[in-house]
Amino acid sequence: xxxxxxxxxxxLIFVGALDIDAxxxxxxxxxxxxxxxxxxxxxxxxxxxxxxxxxxxxxxxxERHLTARRLARKLR
Numbered sequence: 659x660x661x662x663x664x665x666x667x668x669x670l671i672f673v674g675a676l677d678i679d680a681x682x683x684x685x686x687x688x689x690x691x692x693x694x695x696x697x698x699x700x701x702x703x704x705x706x707x708x709x710x711x712x713x714x715x716x717x718x719x720x721e722r723h724l725t726a727r728r729l730a731r732k733l734r
């Protein structure tokens with residue numbers, strides 16, 4: 659089980675980026691390795707200063723992911 663906030667979990671479920679593998683573990687799907695790493699680092703921040711610095715990168719990353727998913731749906 660990934661250590662996610664309820665807001666982070668809800669967002670990942672909404673965009674279809676959270677799944678359960680064969681062993682029953684939560685995994686991130688549809689994200690590049692770098693994006694997955696960025697997301698996992700972002701959600702682990704506890705220092706408010708780090709959150710402010712990392713928030714802009716995280717929002718850009720998630721907006722890119724949502725845009726890519728919308729385009730993929732249009733192509734289907």
